[in-house]
Amino acid sequence: MSSLTSLVQSVDWIAIAPPTLAAVVALVVLVADLFLPVARKPLLGWIAVGGLALAVLSLLPLLNGDRRTFCLPGHPDVCSYVADPFALVIQFLVLGGALLTALLSFDTIKDHGLPTGEYWFLLLSSAAGAALLPASRDLATLVIALEVASLPAFALVGMRRGDRLSSEAALKFFLSSVAATAVMLLGVSFLYATSGSLYLTRVAHALADLPDPRLATLASAGVALTLVGFAFKTAAAPFHFWVPDTYVGAPLPIAGYLSVVGKAVGFSGLILVTVEGFPSYANVWGPALAVLAALTMTVGNVAALRQDPHRAHSAVRLLAWSSVGQAGYLLVPIAAAGYVHDPAHAIGSTVAYALMYAAVNLGAFAVAALVARTHPANRIADYRGLYHQRPLVALALGFFLLCLAGLPPGVIGLFAKVTVFAAAVDAGLAWLAVVMAVNVVIALYYYLQWTAVLFRGAEAVEGAPEAAAPQPHRAGIPAPLATAIALAAVLGIVLSGAPQLVLRFASGALL
Numbered sequence: 001m002s003s004l005t006s007l008v009q010s011v012d013w014i015a016i017a018p019p020t021l022a023a024v025v026a027l028v029v030l031v032a033d034l035f036l037p038v039a040r041k042p043l044l045g046w047i048a049v050g051g052l053a054l055a056v057l058s059l060l061p062l063l064n065g066d067r068r069t070f071c072l073p074g075h076p077d078v079c080s081y082v083a084d085p086f087a088l089v090i091q092f093l094v095l096g097g098a099l100l101t102a103l104l105s106f107d108t109i110k111d112h113g114l115p116t117g118e119y120w121f122l123l124l125s126s127a128a129g130a131a132l133l134p135a136s137r138d139l140a141t142l143v144i145a146l147e148v149a150s151l152p153a154f155a156l157v158g159m160r161r162g163d164r165l166s167s168e169a170a171l172k173f174f175l176s177s178v179a180a181t182a183v184m185l186l187g188v189s190f191l192y193a194t195s196g197s198l199y200l201t202r203v204a205h206a207l208a209d210l211p212d213p214r215l216a217t218l219a220s221a222g223v224a225l226t227l228v229g230f231a232f233k234t235a236a237a238p239f240h241f242w243v244p245d246t247y248v249g250a251p252l253p254i255a256g257y258l259s260v261v262g263k264a265v266g267f268s269g270l271i272l273v274t275v276e277g278f279p280s281y282a283n284v285w286g287p288a289l290a291v292l293a294a295l296t297m298t299v300g301n302v303a304a305l306r307q308d309p310h311r312a313h314s315a316v317r318l319l320a321w322s323s324v325g326q327a328g329y330l331l332v333p334i335a336a337a338g339y340v341h342d343p344a345h346a347i348g349s350t351v352a353y354a355l356m357y358a359a360v361n362l363g364a365f366a367v368a369a370l371v372a373r374t375h376p377a378n379r380i381a382d383y384r385g386l387y388h389q390r391p392l393v394a395l396a397l398g399f400f401l402l403c404l405a406g407l408p409p410g411v412i413g414l415f416a417k418v419t420v421f422a423a424a425v426d427a428g429l430a431w432l433a434v435v436m437a438v439n440v441v442i443a444l445y446y447y448l449q450w451t452a453v454l455f456r457g458a459e460a461v462e463g464a465p466e467a468a469a470p471q472p473h474r475a476g477i478p479a480p481l482a483t484a485i486a487l488a489a490v491l492g493i494v495l496s497g498a499p500q501l502v503l504r505f506a507s508g509a510l511l
Contacts, residue, residue, distance in 0.1 A: 011069055011070070012067050012068070012069035012083075014058075014061055014062065014067070015062065015067040015068070015069050015081065015083040015135075016069060016081060016083075016135075017055075017058040017061075017062075018055045018056075018058050018059055018091050018095060018131045019055075019091075019128045019129070019131035019132040019135075020128075021051060021054055021055040021058055022051065022052065022055045022095070022098075022124050022125075022127045022128035022131055023124070023125065023128040024051075025047065025048065025050075025051025025052075025054075025055075025124055026051075026120075026121050026124035026125045026128060027121075028047065028051070029044050029047055029048055029051075029117060029120045029121050029124060030117060030121045032044060032047065032117075033116065033117025033118075033120075033121070034117075041116040041117070042106070042110075042116070044116055044117055044120050045102065045105065045106050045109070045116070045120060045480075047120075048102050048120040048123065048124055049099065049102045049103065051124065052095055052098050052099040052102055052124070052127065053099060055095050055127075055131065056092065056095045056096060056099065059088055059091060059092055059095075062083050062088055063088065066082065066083070066084045066085075067082075067083040068081065068082050068083070069081045069083075072199075077201065078199050078201055078202060079137055079199075080136065080137055080138045080140075080141050080199070081135050081136065081137065081141070082135055082137050083135055084135075086134065086268075086271075086351070087134040087135035089134075089351055089355070090133075090134035090264055090268045090351070090354075091131045091134055091135070093260075093261075093264050093354060093355060093358050094127065094130040094131055094134075094261045094264050094265065095127060095130075095131055096358070097257065097260040097261040097264070097358050097362060098123065098124075098126075098127035098130070098257065098261060100256075100362045100366070100484050100487060100488065101123065101253050101254070101256060101257040101261070101362070102120075102123065102253075103480040103481065103483050103484035103487075104252070104253035104256065104362075104365070104366050104369050104480070104481060104484050105119065105123070105251075105253045105480075106478060106480040106481070107369070107373070107478045107480070107481055108251050108252060108253050108369065111373070112160055112251065114159050114160065114251070115159070118155075118159070119156070119159060121152075122152035122153075122155050122156050122159075123152070123156065123257070125148065125152045126148070126149050126150075126151075126152040126153050126156070126257075126261075127149075127261070128148065129144075129145050129146070129147070129148025129149030129150070129152075129265075130145075130149040130261050130262075130264065130265045132144075132145040132148065132149075133145035133146060133149060133265050133268055133269055134268040134272070136272070137199065137200050137201070137272070137276070138198045138199045138200060139188045139191065139192070139198040139200070139203070139273075139277070140188075140198045142269055142272065142273070143181075143184065143185065143188060145265075146181075146184075146233065146265065146269060147181065149261075149262075149265050150177055150181075150233075150262075150265075153173070153254070153257075153258060153262065154170055154173055154174045154177070155170070156250065156251070156254045156257075157169050157170040157173050157246055157249060157250040157251075157254060157258075158170025158171070158249075159251065159254075160249075160251060163249070165245075165248060165249040166249045166250065166251075167249075168245065168249055169245050169246045169247075169248065169249025169250055170246075170249065170250075172242050172245055172246060173242050173246045176232065176239075176241070176242045177232065177242070180228070180229050180232035180233070180239065181229060183225050183228050183229050184225065184226055184228070184229025184230070185229075186225050187221070187222045187223070187224070187225025187226035187227075187228070187229065188222070188226060189222075190218050190219065190221050190222030190225065191203055191207075191219065191222035191223070191226065191277075193218060193222075194206065194207070194210060194215045194216075194218050194219040194222065195207060195219070200272065200273070200276040200277040201276070203277045203278075204276065204277050204278065204279055204280065207219055207223075207277075207278060207280050207281065208279075208280040219281075220281070220284065223278050223281050223284060223285065224284075224288075226273055227270070227273070227274075227285055227288065227289075230266055230269050230270040230273065231270075231292060232266075233262070233263075233265060233266030233269065233270075234263060234266035234267055234270060234327050234330070234331070235262075235263065235266070235296075235323065235324050235327045236292045236293075236295075236296045236327055236328070236331060237292070237295045237296040237298075237299040237300070237324065237328075238295070238299075240296065240299065240300070240324045240327075243320050243321075243323065243324055244303075244317050244320040244321060246258065246320075247259070247316055247317070247319065247320035247323075248313045248316050248317060248320070252316070252365060252368055252369040252372060252378075253365070253369060255316060255319075255320070255365060256361065256362050256364075256365030256366070256369075259319070259320070259323040259361055259362075259365070260357070260358045260361055260362050261358075263323070263327060263330070263354070263357075264354055264358065267330055267334070267350060267354060270334060271334060271337075271347055271350070274289075274334065274337070274338070275334075275337055275343050275347060282337075282338035282339070283338070285338055286335055286336075286337070286338020286339050287335075287338070289331055289334055289335035289338065290332075290335035290336075290338075290429055290432050292328075292331055292335075293328050293329075293331035293332045293334075293335050293432060293436075294328070294432055294435045294436075295328075296324060296325070296327050296328035296331060297325050297326075297327075297328025297329055297435070297436065297439040298328070298435065298439060299324060299325075299328075300321050300322065300323070300324030300325030300326070300327065300328060301321075301322075301325040301439045301442045301443050301446075302442065303321040303324070304318050304321035304322050304324075304325060304443070304446050305442055305445060305446050307321070307380070307446070309379060309380035309381045309449075309453070310379055310380075310381050311379060312377040312378075312379060313377065313378055313379070314378075314379045314380045314381075315368055315371070315378045315379060315380050315382070315383065315450075316368060316378055318380065318446060318450065319361070319364060319365065319368065322404065322443070322446075322447075323361065325439065325443060326357055326361075326404070328436075328439070329353060329417065329420050329436065329439075330350050330353055330354060330357070330420075331350075332349075332350075332420050332421075332423060332424050332429075332432060332436060333346040333347060333348075333349035333350040333353075333419075333420055333423040333424075334346070334347065334350055335424075335427075335429065335432070336349075336423045336424055336426065336427035336429060337427075338427075339427035339428055339429065340426065340427050345423070345426075346423045346426070346427065348419075349416075349419040349420050349422070349423040350420075352416055352419055353416040353417075353419070353420055355495070356403065356412045356413060356415075356416040356492075356495060357404075357416075359488050359491040359492050359495065360399075360400040360403040360404055360410070360412075360413065360488065360492050361400070361404065362484070362488055363396065363397075363400040363484075363485060363488025363489060363492065364397060364400040364401065364404070366481060366484045366485045366488060367393055367396060367397040367400070367485060369481060370393060370477060370481055370485070371383060371386070380449075380450055380453060381453070383397075383450070383453050383454055384453050384454075384456050385456065386454045387454050387455045390477075393477075393485065394454040394455065396485055396486075396488075396489045397451075397454060398451045398454055398455075399489060399492060399493075400488070400489075400492065401447045401448075401450055401451045402447070402451065403492055403496070404443075404447055405440075405443055405444050405447035405448065406440060407444070407447075407448075409496065410492070410496060411496035411497075411499055412492060412495040412496040412499050415499035415500075416499075417436075417440060420436070421433055421436060421437070424436065
């Protein structure tokens, strides 16, 4: 009985509050859905928004220190859950991203007739898993958190019943993700067999000194297979094939959610297993991630460059391929961490870039969701003349695209790219820095092309006959959608005003 009491008392409820609150509110929404009449169902959305906001606020008491819980008896430094600055930054990113996604979702649920209770329950459940992952410090918790974040996303992608694109996207996403998870679990089992532990600190210690060459071979296979699993979650090439069709078939808020929160989950897991769990194998994962980064950014940007502005869903496809290219940039500092003695600064560049990307990319998806209300095909050509009908919305989208391109006035985007570039140079990866510079130039073309379309009149652009007289962008803007666009724009402007604070904050958040 005393041991049970000790176990219960060892749980730091304040430390685990962010993912716990999201999970509790998910259950509240699920139960409330059973009793609320149809006319009151929108209340569930506001409960979800309030729960996510409360989860974000629960990070404040954790800012003062490094809190640990679920630790081994007698070993306070060997824990399954660590609320350190790195975990808090990523939790802020994923919970804030989920909050913006929730604001985008009100109109989508109503327009597409999506099941309200199920939608909010799945979104909150996924957010809970995403918030758990960056604080996980053992391989079992990492895998569980990853699946808790991913499994609800499969259902969210396929929630538009009767829509062929949605069903196809969900099936492709599900099958490829399950295959990646199986590969990852095989790798984790190899690592457990060689190290005798699932805790990242003990795995790192065991892998540094393996007496038997056969165990070293098994450990190398485990490291490689685990990295493959996380490469899928980050949409790194050649494991990116699910991205464009999944984004097109999913409801737009969920596509934005996957592009930001899904990536944050994958990258935080990748950082933890490489830097915390496999530091002795840096000579293996460092070069491998460098090659993946170069391949990913090139594939993503070249595919985005080839998008036809008059093709149906071309705006979403461009954002999807752009997100693959951005994943390549995010991989660069992680690869650089394998070449330096102190990986904290290099990893800080990834965290800073992820914060910038999350704000502006969700803002771009928010504008896409607004345009989709009057132009369901969501072609890039449908954005012509947006400035003349909705000047503030067009300026916001232009700002988001310039941030993604790394051009002023999107100073935060430029600053983030410079820090990533500097991380590659400092690590001696000059060839990767050159590849990144070429890709940044390629990306400038399609970002600026889309930006220019916003400010042209319909008669100024030649194109398809149906695009020559586009529908006006005159439908009213729902308050939650307007709030999401405004929040993303304000955050991007604030970050552009003090970009050095982002890097300082992110670099101080490390491991």
